[in-house]
Amino acid sequence: MPLLRGSFWRWVFVAVVVVVIGAATFYGTVVYLLGRVDTVVIPDLQGKEIMVALEELSQRNIDVRIDSVEFSNTFDKGRVIVQRPAANRPIKRGRAVHLVVSRGLNRIQLPDLTGFNIEVAQQLLRNNAMSVDRILQACSSLKRDVVIAQYPAPHFELPRSESVTLVMSTGPCYQYYILPNYRGVRFAKAVADLSRWQITYIHMDLPKSDQHRDTAADIVVDQEPPPGGIIRRGDLVRFYVPGSRQDSLAADAQLKYVSFQVPYGLQDREVRVRYYQTDLAAAEIDRSYTPGRKVEWIVFGAEGTPVEFYVDGTRFRRFELLREGE
Numbered sequence: 001m002p003l004l005r006g007s008f009w010r011w012v013f014v015a016v017v018v019v020v021i022g023a024a025t026f027y028g029t030v031v032y033l034l035g036r037v038d039t040v041v042i043p044d045l046q047g048k049e050i051m052v053a054l055e056e057l058s059q060r061n062i063d064v065r066i067d068s069v070e071f072s073n074t075f076d077k078g079r080v081i082v083q084r085p086a087a088n089r090p091i092k093r094g095r096a097v098h099l100v101v102s103r104g105l106n107r108i109q110l111p112d113l114t115g116f117n118i119e120v121a122q123q124l125l126r127n128n129a130m131s132v133d134r135i136l137q138a139c140s141s142l143k144r145d146v147v148i149a150q151y152p153a154p155h156f157e158l159p160r161s162e163s164v165t166l167v168m169s170t171g172p173c174y175q176y177y178i179l180p181n182y183r184g185v186r187f188a189k190a191v192a193d194l195s196r197w198q199i200t201y202i203h204m205d206l207p208k209s210d211q212h213r214d215t216a217a218d219i220v221v222d223q224e225p226p227p228g229g230i231i232r233r234g235d236l237v238r239f240y241v242p243g244s245r246q247d248s249l250a251a252d253a254q255l256k257y258v259s260f261q262v263p264y265g266l267q268d269r270e271v272r273v274r275y276y277q278t279d280l281a282a283a284e285i286d287r288s289y290t291p292g293r294k295v296e297w298i299v300f301g302a303e304g305t306p307v308e309f310y311v312d313g314t315r316f317r318r319f320e321l322l323r324e325g326e
Contacts, residue, residue, distance in 0.1 A: 042097060044087035045080045050101050053080050063096040071106035073159055078102065110164065112154035113147045114264065114292075118168045121147045125164060133163035139173035141294045148292045149264045173290060179237065181227035187218045187241050194237060260309055260317055265291040272310040 040060040045053040050066075057064050072081050082100040085091060108128050113121040122132055140148045149167035152158060182190040222240040231237065262269050268288045289295055309317040 039090045039092055042083070042085055042087055042089050042091050045083045045097075045099065046087070047075060048080055050078050050080060050099070053099065057097060061093040062091060063094065065096045065098045067098050067100055069101045069103045071104065071160075072102040073106050075102040075105075077104035106160050107157050108160050110150075110152055110154060110156050110158060113150050113164075113166065114154070115142075116147050118145050118147060118166065121166060129160045131163045133165050136165065136167045137170050138167055138290045139171060140169040140290050140292055141172065142169045142292065144169055144171040148290075167291070173293065176230055176232045179223070179225055179227060179229045179231050182220045182223050182239065183227070185220050187220055187239060190220055190223075190239055259294060262289045262291055262293045262295060263311060263316075267291070269311050270313070271295060274308045274310070 040062065042062070043056050043060070045056065048056075054064055070081065072079075075081055079102045080099050081102050084098045091097070108130070111124060111128075113124065116124070118135065125132060138148065140146075142148055146169045147166050148169045151165040180193070182193075218241060220239045220241055224238040225231065262271060268290055271289050306318060306320055308315055
């Protein structure tokens with residue numbers, strides 16, 4: 001009897017252990033299955049329109065929290081920039097996903113600042129959350145402290161955080177010359193030189209006299225300022241010629257101002273003017289000019305004389321001289 005009683009309790013113990021293990025296994029399986037049913041994977045929402053993102057989350061029974069709306073240099077307005085938690089992670093149904101939505105591309109079309117005072121131009125940039133990288137200075141035909149060029153160019157789109165380079169006018173460009181001795185030189189040659197230097201001149205006829213009886217009608221006999229005088233653009237030079245210079249020039253020869261504006265940019269432009277003068281071969285004027293400057297020359301030639309402007313080696317403009325009044 002004692003042996004039988006001991007065997008009975010052992011079987012009771014084994015049965016209890018089996019029941020406990022089975023119950024624990026069943027509970028764990030149920031909890032695991034229920035957890036699997038109550039969890040979903042977060043979709044990848046970055047770059048999608050906000051309405052599409054809301055629809056995908058709604059179908060998975062996931063709440064949405066929009067934390068902020070910010071500018072973006074990558075995504076258009078109304079698209080998701082950031083999501084938290086990240087894509088492809090499990091989340092329980094009913095939990096929230098946090099989104100940051102784009103307010104639009106953080107770019108601006110650069111305004112045309114040329115012609116504005118430098119202070120006004122800087123204020124316009126500040127109003128658009130932009131700044132000035134540096135201010136370069138160059139002489140020009142525009143008045144002092146006026147913007148004559150910018151980089152990037154007007155209407156170029158760039159991020160608001162980018163800076164702009166401005167070129168500011170320091171006023172007219174002056175280049176000084178020592179006036180040569182033109183006494184005894186043909187008037188046409190003197191005009192050609194002044195045209196290269198952009199110096200204004202005036203022709204003064206001298207009454208015929210015994211002193212200049214043997215002097216040709218187009219020879220300079222005197223000048224003001226005298227030889228060696230310092231001159232610059234805008235100064236006036238007077239040439240004194242005996243009689244009328246028309247005695248020895250072609251009937252249709254004429255003097256005429258020609259001008260054009262150098263294209264804008266950041267660097268100086270190489271300008272070449274080619275034209276024909278009376279009794280002279282093709283004359284060429286080569287100079288370097290600041291961007292935006294208005295260039296003028298006095299051209300001496302006959303009707304129909306071609307005048308060509310070249311900028312950095314490329315022909316920029318061509319026309320023919322006309323009679324006065326045309």
